[in-house]
Amino acid sequence: MTVYAAGAVLWREEGDGLKVALIHRARYDDWSWPKGKVDPGEVLPQTAVREIREETGLRVKLGIRLDIVKYTLPSGAPKEVHYWAARVTDKSLRKSTFKPSEEVASVEWRTPAQARELLTYDFDRDILQRVEDLYTLGKLKTKPVVIQRHAQAMPRSEWKNGKNIDDGARPLTPLGAKQAIALIPLLKAFGVKRVYSSPWTRCANTVKPFAKNQKLPIIERHQVSELGNKKGPRRTANVVDDIVKSGLPSVLCSHRPALPTILDTLSKYGNANQEILLHEGRALEPGEMMVVHLTAKKADTVRSIVAIETYAPLVTIE
Template identity: 45%
Template sequence: MTIYAAGVVCWREHEGKLIVALVHREKYQDWGFPKGKLDPGEFLPQTAVREVEEEAGFRVRLGRKLGVINYQVGNGQDKEVHYWASRVTDKALNKQKFTPNQEIAKVEWIEAKQALTLLSYEHDQKLMADVIALHKKKELETRALIILRHAKATPRGDWAGQEAKRPLLPEGLQQAQRLIPLIAAYGPKRVITSPWRRCHDTIAPYAQSAKRTLIERHQLTEFSNQRKPARTLDVVMDLIGTSRSGLICTHRPALPSALRPFILSAPKELREQIAQGATLAPAEFLVLRLSISGKFRVVGVERCGLEQEVSEEAEH
């Protein structure tokens, strides 16, 4: 059986230099990144955020996915650790609550090149080298745009009322609740939805929990997209044009329109993964990573769903 875990390379810039947060375990006399095992009922992005708070004492929202590290632990068991990057804000750092404990003796911010020699394990050193390379290319800091398909709804054939009012099934309502911590790991600030009930009720629990204003756009409905796909595209382009992370909740028939600008701006190796987003299952979503430097570019994509034990990802 594989042990699943998740962690974060927490980073900042100080006097123009990249610095990262490393944790020291006195029991093992080693240095590494904040990480830990998946708890029952948890999703890996949740695990990553929780472990940073437990081990380093501050809250983060996930940046781009860095990759997956596989190795064997002392008993010969396979371990699979999923890593994200996260820029730690001044606000998060000012609220840091860390007390040395039996597991983590200290947390220190180390200049990235020095961290290469301080890290105890080769796989962490390789991860650090990848982070340095991304920073040099100005592709380490990104913002997330999430495209979410609504949760499981009452079948069309079982609903005699207006299409716009077709509700979620009880299973769909449960999915909407389970999405809250998963989406919260990425922390989208601007939340936009089709006003049709099945979309609204999918993302409203997250918006309420995160205290985000829920913005309704009729251009995201099936009917509007069918008549004028360009209007659906306009809503997406408006979100792309902002500097904030965001989320769009829409319907399966509207997904190709919503994904089109990302496919066009992505490198060849990511286009197919983005295009496959048109097949998102109910309550499944894509996290599209946009570079914040230069013109609009997609530099990474993750596909996340409630039924996935491990998120699928593709990174450039």
């Protein structure tokens, strides 16, 4: 059975240069990136953030996923380690709670050249090269726009039951409510700071637990409801453009019928390959999210898509 783990290359700018953080594990006498195994009930981004906190004392938000390293353990079991880039702010660095332990003896910030000499494993050097390339291209610092399909809702036929009942009030099922709660650590992992939603009940209640957890208001936009998109897809697109142009890490919760408009609008910020990936987002299942990483906002520049990831909340069906 494959052993899954997750971690990140922590990076920051010091002066005009790039610095990355390595950990020294005394037990193995090696230098590597912070990482660790998935705990039961976790999704990989959640694991990465938790492990970084435990090993380095730093609270971080994930940027783009860098690579997946695969190798075989001494036991013969295959292992996969998923790595993200994670920028460390000055504030986070000041609040670090790192203390040397048996697992991690030290955390050291080094230039890429110094890190390349210190790193024990070749595959870690490959990941470092990816980070350097992104930094040179100005694509290492990103901010996400998360497109969230609402969690599982009561079927239309069951809700209306032959009656003329407002579909906008259709609620989440018990499973959908669990999905909404399970989204909290996923959205936190990517540092979402602004919450947009269709005002319809099933969308608003999907992001409500996260918004409450983070003490964020839910910004309702009727233009991204099913009816709003049907009546005026151009207005739906305008909402998406405004979110992208804001440059803030955001989540937008909407409905399957509105996804084509939302994703087509995002596609103009990407290339042909990314357009294909965005097109696949039309098939998002209830509760699933697509994380679209765009270059950070700069004056008089148009943001562009760097990477796209898709995740589903992990829930237990009793």
